[in-house]
Amino acid sequence: MPGSFGEDEEMADVAAEAWSVEAGLPMLRESWPGLEVALAAEIADLEALEPHNLAEAKRRPDWPLWEQAIHEELATLHAAGTWTLEHAPPGANVIRSKWVFKAKKDASGKVIRYKVRLVAQGFSQVEGVNYFDTYAPITRLASSRVVIAMANHLGLELHQVDIKGAYLNGKLMDDEVLYMRHPPGYHEDASGRVLRLCKSLYGLKQAGRQWYQKFTSILSTLGFQQCKVDQAVFYKHCKTPHVFIVIAMHVDDCTIAMSSVAAVDAFKAGLRKHVEVTDLSELHWMLGIEVRRDCAGGTVHLSQCSYIDSILRRYSFNDVKPVSTPFDTQVRLTLEQAPADAAEFTVMHDVPYREAVGVLNWAALATCPDIAFAVATVARFSANPGMAHWTAVKQIFRYVTGTRNLWLTYGKTHRTLVGYADADGSMTKDCRAITGYAFLIDGRAMSWSSKKQEIVSLSAMESEYVVATHGMKEALWLCNLLAEAFEPIMDMTTLFSDNQSAIALTWDHQFHLHTKHIDVRYHFIHWVVENGALRLVYCPTADMVADALTKALPSLKVKHFAKCLGLHAV
Numbered sequence: 001m002p003g004s005f006g007e008d009e010e011m012a013d014v015a016a017e018a019w020s021v022e023a024g025l026p027m028l029r030e031s032w033p034g035l036e037v038a039l040a041a042e043i044a045d046l047e048a049l050e051p052h053n054l055a056e057a058k059r060r061p062d063w064p065l066w067e068q069a070i071h072e073e074l075a076t077l078h079a080a081g082t083w084t085l086e087h088a089p090p091g092a093n094v095i096r097s098k099w100v101f102k103a104k105k106d107a108s109g110k111v112i113r114y115k116v117r118l119v120a121q122g123f124s125q126v127e128g129v130n131y132f133d134t135y136a137p138i139t140r141l142a143s144s145r146v147v148i149a150m151a152n153h154l155g156l157e158l159h160q161v162d163i164k165g166a167y168l169n170g171k172l173m174d175d176e177v178l179y180m181r182h183p184p185g186y187h188e189d190a191s192g193r194v195l196r197l198c199k200s201l202y203g204l205k206q207a208g209r210q211w212y213q214k215f216t217s218i219l220s221t222l223g224f225q226q227c228k229v230d231q232a233v234f235y236k237h238c239k240t241p242h243v244f245i246v247i248a249m250h251v252d253d254c255t256i257a258m259s260s261v262a263a264v265d266a267f268k269a270g271l272r273k274h275v276e277v278t279d280l281s282e283l284h285w286m287l288g289i290e291v292r293r294d295c296a297g298g299t300v301h302l303s304q305c306s307y308i309d310s311i312l313r314r315y316s317f318n319d320v321k322p323v324s325t326p327f328d329t330q331v332r333l334t335l336e337q338a339p340a341d342a343a344e345f346t347v348m349h350d351v352p353y354r355e356a357v358g359v360l361n362w363a364a365l366a367t368c369p370d371i372a373f374a375v376a377t378v379a380r381f382s383a384n385p386g387m388a389h390w391t392a393v394k395q396i397f398r399y400v401t402g403t404r405n406l407w408l409t410y411g412k413t414h415r416t417l418v419g420y421a422d423a424d425g426s427m428t429k430d431c432r433a434i435t436g437y438a439f440l441i442d443g444r445a446m447s448w449s450s451k452k453q454e455i456v457s458l459s460a461m462e463s464e465y466v467v468a469t470h471g472m473k474e475a476l477w478l479c480n481l482l483a484e485a486f487e488p489i490m491d492m493t494t495l496f497s498d499n500q501s502a503i504a505l506t507w508d509h510q511f512h513l514h515t516k517h518i519d520v521r522y523h524f525i526h527w528v529v530e531n532g533a534l535r536l537v538y539c540p541t542a543d544m545v546a547d548a549l550t551k552a553l554p555s556l557k558v559k560h561f562a563k564c565l566g567l568h569a570v
Contacts (some may be wrong), residue, residue, distance in 0.1 A: 049103040050102060077168065082168055095130075095181070125178075130178055138250050142446055145408075147233070158300075160256060167211045171210065176206065234246070246486070305404050309404065317394070325399060327395065337386040348386065356397075368406075370565065373550060377392070408444070418439070419437060419440070424547075434451070436449060444566035449470075450550065464502035468525055479533075494537055545565060
């Protein structure tokens with residue numbers, strides 16, 4: 001184990017930006033395991049809590065704490081048998097590594113732990129030589145919300161565990177030969193040997209997949225079954241003795257819903273036989289989301305107040321005057337509002353537009369459905385934003401300043417799944433309507449979406465018909481998740497629409513002349529309704545909850561629909 005660290009070690013920077021394009025919108029991937037880390041890194045830059053490299057860490061007054069964390073990381077790597085010393089063959093691809101520093105915080109924003117990871121610079125790996133498959137599923141946010149809400153409904157224990165050095169438990173395949181230079185500050189081997197990796201290391205392309213396969217095999221050994229509709233959700237139902245367990249996995253964090261404290265302790269003891277576990281006791285903090293449970297009142301609350309405070313400080317919006325709407329009803333954003341001359345380009349050059357939209361998007365995905373439409377709208381102009389677009393982003397920040405204390409609240413549910421699907425094309429010039437849906441259990445939002453349709457609609461009826469089909473797919477997925485992990489829903493799922501023509505079309509092709517051009521895949525809802533798996537019912541526009549996901553609304557409607565989605569002050 002090294003005793004000192006070199007001063008002049010050169011460090012290579014790693015870009016952590018991961019964007020995907022879905023339906024024409026640049027959106028951060030919900031399924032990307034590094035999302036939380038990337039967003040936290042953006043915030044930490046301003047707060048100056050975390051050094052960027054080893055040399056910077058050594059200049060800081062808290063260097064002894066970081067040094068201790070480095071030694072702890074190296075001890076963990078050695079104990080796991082992560083590498084062996086070997087001579088690399090001529091021409092071998094020897095990758096480098098870097099130290100990543102992370103100040104862990106609690107729900108109140110206080111630093112509770114200094115954590116350092118040795119991360120391989122996997123961008124230099126060669127596909128087909130150093131790695132092959134990389135896919136590793138994680139629990140969808142909607143699945144996590146379902147597990148938490150249903151655990152509250154069934155009176156289950158909600159706990160969490162963290163797998164220490166999770167990726168180090170994954171074993172590399174025999175055909176995955178990887179060599180790595182010694183860590184920064186680690187004395188080079190006198191004979192010229194390098195590190196031959198035996199276990200997966202953070203930063204490797206295949207590390208996430210290797211850990212997922214390892215964790216899946218562990219849970220299989222413990223008697224768990226894998227959910228078919230979300231491969232990162234596992235469950236175990238035993239009648240004798242009566243044990244009810246559901247596990248939601250997000251990389252190295254596990255949310256556990258169990259029927260008794262004894263079952264929780266037994267599961268943790270079984271898990272410790274395979275991996276090193278940090279017991280975090282009752283669930284209170286998940287992916288930057290604070291979880292507060294009131295067992296006496298039968299409620300559980302989700303909030304990103306601490307996260308919102310940090311992004312407000314990050315972009316200097318913590319002292320702005322709050323507004324009552326996330327998007328101005330009089331504003332129409334277009335591509336023509338992009339910078340038109342050198343002066344405007346200069347003004348927008350240093351504006352952190354994409355970063356700001358990215359951090360807002362995480363809030364919209366996790367606990368703030370009331371800003372989903374506004375964030376999706378401003379995200380469409382990330383390639384070349386103008387001042388009008390930046391003004392719209394600032395309005396969202398001003399809105400969340402006033403609503404940061406609203407919690408997504410789940411009460412004692414009746415397990416009645418209800419959905420709302422709506423479309424609106426009044427704000428678009430390309431005839432691609434904005435579609436939105438929201439699914440609620442006992443009046444609390446479990447899943448929601450707001451984005452552009454991928455097709456050009458020729459009528460309002462067609463737009464509503466298409467969004468009803470998308471909503472139907474989400475309803476089937478939620479029903480299957482609930483049926484597998486918990487118990488089947490006995491009542492037929494109701495999906496509300498505010499377009500009578502679209503509802504009529506699902507029962508019978510009454511408008512063949514005007515609908516024969518619609519893609520066959522959108523007619524799948526006709527079979528689902530006819531089969532009795534879903535009921536499409538008319539809902540007046542004034543009561544259409546999904547309206548908040550498709551258009552800018554005045555203040556009174558914003559507040560009304562936010563409450564309908566389950567956002568309450570606690």
